[in-house]
Amino acid sequence: MGQDLLGYVLGGLDAAEHEAVEQKLANDPELRGKLATLRERLELFRDDDYEPPAGLAARTCDFVERHRATTAAASRLGVDAPSGRSSWRLIDWVVAVSVVAAAILVAIPLVYTQRNEARLLACENNLREFGVAMLSYAKHHRDHFPGPPAAGNRAAAGIVVPILIDGGYLQDQRLVICPSSELAAQRDWSVPSLAEIDGAGADILHSLQERMGGSNSYHIGYIVNGEHQTPIDLRRPQYALVTCTPESRLRGQQSSHHRCGGQNVLFEDMHTEFVVGCTAGECQDDIFCNRNGEVAVGLDVNDAVLAPSPTRPFQVQPVKLQSK
Numbered sequence: 001m002g003q004d005l006l007g008y009v010l011g012g013l014d015a016a017e018h019e020a021v022e023q024k025l026a027n028d029p030e031l032r033g034k035l036a037t038l039r040e041r042l043e044l045f046r047d048d049d050y051e052p053p054a055g056l057a058a059r060t061c062d063f064v065e066r067h068r069a070t071t072a073a074a075s076r077l078g079v080d081a082p083s084g085r086s087s088w089r090l091i092d093w094v095v096a097v098s099v100v101a102a103a104i105l106v107a108i109p110l111v112y113t114q115r116n117e118a119r120l121l122a123c124e125n126n127l128r129e130f131g132v133a134m135l136s137y138a139k140h141h142r143d144h145f146p147g148p149p150a151a152g153n154r155a156a157a158g159i160v161v162p163i164l165i166d167g168g169y170l171q172d173q174r175l176v177i178c179p180s181s182e183l184a185a186q187r188d189w190s191v192p193s194l195a196e197i198d199g200a201g202a203d204i205l206h207s208l209q210e211r212m213g214g215s216n217s218y219h220i221g222y223i224v225n226g227e228h229q230t231p232i233d234l235r236r237p238q239y240a241l242v243t244c245t246p247e248s249r250l251r252g253q254q255s256s257h258h259r260c261g262g263q264n265v266l267f268e269d270m271h272t273e274f275v276v277g278c279t280a281g282e283c284q285d286d287i288f289c290n291r292n293g294e295v296a297v298g299l300d301v302n303d304a305v306l307a308p309s310p311t312r313p314f315q316v317q318p319v320k321l322q323s324k
C-alpha cells in the first residue's frame, strides 16, 4: 500500500489503482493520516527556495575521499576500518537523506510512466490480435464481422467475444481485457459460452451480458435499408470496430483509461490508434454515439457506435455529448 500511496500522491496511478486507493482512504482513517504525513514530507523536497548549505558539495567529496582512503588502507593492512564515532556530521546525513529522497521522487513517477506505457502497448497488441480473430471470422461469414442481433439473449455488444470463442476464432479470452482496466485484476473472470447465454433466464442474463465482452466496447451495427446489420468488411480506415472501454463515457465523462482521456481503437482496416476524446477518422464520427447522439445502432453504414458489453443495439441511452 505504501508504494501505491506514493504513486497516488505523485499522480502516477492509473484509473483503477487511483480508485482503489481512494476507496481505502475513505474507509481507513490511519491511511488518511499516513497520506497527510507523506504529502507534508514531499512538500519539503518540492520547495523551490531550498538551497543546500554552502560548501556542501566540497565537504561531501572530501568525506567520500577520506572514507575511501581509510577503507583502502585498512584493507591493505588486513584490519577492519576504524569503528566507533562516525565522522559523518549531521549535515552530511541530511544531505545523504535528501539526495536519496530526491532520487526516489524522480524515479517513482518514471517507473509509473514506464508501466503505463507498457500497458498502453499491451492493450494495443491485444486489440491487434483480436482484430485477426475478427478478420478470420469475417472471411468465413461472407465478409460480415460478428455482432449483436437486434433482439434475443444475444442482443448485447459483448456477444462478439463468445461468438469468436465458440467458433474457434479466438483462443485467449484475456485479449479482451485492457491491462489498465479494473477487470485486469480479476483472475476469476471468464467469458460465458453461447449455450449459457442462449439458455439464461432473465435473472442472470444481464450479468452474463456484462461479463461476456471483457473490458472492451464493441460495434453494435448499423441500419441499412431499414435493416439492422453487422458491419461488412470494407477495410474502412475510419470505421471503428473495438475499443478498450471507457466505462465512464456513459456517465458523460472522458475515458479514464491510460490516464489521458483516450483509448486504443481498432479500425476496420485493422489499424489501431490511440484516440483522445470520442471522435475518429476524417469524418470525425463520434465512436460512442450514433449521429443522433444516442448509444444505439448507427444510422448509416459509416456511423460507427462502440458500446460496452451489456449494451443492447436498440436500447437508446442518451448521453451528454462532448464538445469536439
Ligand SMILES: [Zn+2]
Pocket (backbone or CB within 6 Å): 120, 123, 124, 178, 179, 180, 244, 257, 258, 263, 264
Ligand atoms: Zn486499453
